[in-house]
Amino acid sequence: MALAPQTTFAPIGEILARQILPRLRLAAKLPLRVICIGTASYVGADDADSFDRNVALGDRPSLEDATSFAALSVRRGGIGVGADETLRFHPRLVVIQDNDQGLVLAGEIRAGIILWQQPVASDSEARRIVTEASRLRGIAFAASSRGDHNTARNHRHQASLLEACLVDPFWREAAADLLRLPQAA
Incomplete structure (x- = not known):
């Protein structure tokens, strides 16, 4: 009686290459940082006195969570650059970066929503x-x-x-x- 070779077990190298290494690479790139890029100016200042500013909104554990958090932050409004009441901030872009500062996703802010750009x-x-x-x-x-x-x-x-x-x-x-x-x- 001849036995057929077992096909239920995968070689360890295949398991490492397809399952474990991708998870380790992903874990090394987390958490994801959500940043809002915009223009800041002081009350009463003209356009020449405004300046570009980045505001870190927070870190998130996944891409889905980062996009949801970014959308909620923009929808709520009130993204500011600090405690200075005379400093106004006009958000223009939301950027999600990984732990290595690689771009994960970005989008333009219009009318309180984020128009995510296709990679x-x-x-x-x-x-x-x-x-x-x-x-x-x-x-x-x-x-x-x-x-x-x-x-x-x-x-x-x-x-x-x-x-x-x-x-x-x-x-x-x-x-x-x-x-x-x-x-x-």
Whole structure:
């Protein structure tokens, strides 16, 4: 009587490669930090006196939790830069970064909601975006040198929106999958 080989056990190398190592890589990149990028200015100041500011909103244990937390923070409003009552903050972007400061997901804030940007699908697409964002930042630098602060800020914002697609390759698939879900829209 011949016995058929057992197929219920996977080789240890396969288990390590497919299950354990990906979990360890993910654990090393957590927690995820949620940051709001915007423009700050003092009450009564003109546009030339405003400045870009990053506000850390908090850390979260997963991508789903980070996006929910970011959406709730934006929806509630009142994101501020500190205790100074004369300092106003206008949020423009939300960024989620991993523990290595890699971009996980980013989106533009409009009318109290976050419009999450679709991650790049390839390295060649990422290179095109970097080129265009660099061009826009150059235009912003020239406008700033002329004293045209509004134009400079708008070009920097456009460059930031492009760069919001430059998701770290580790996170691209997870971010794209999350954006396909109905509740992320």
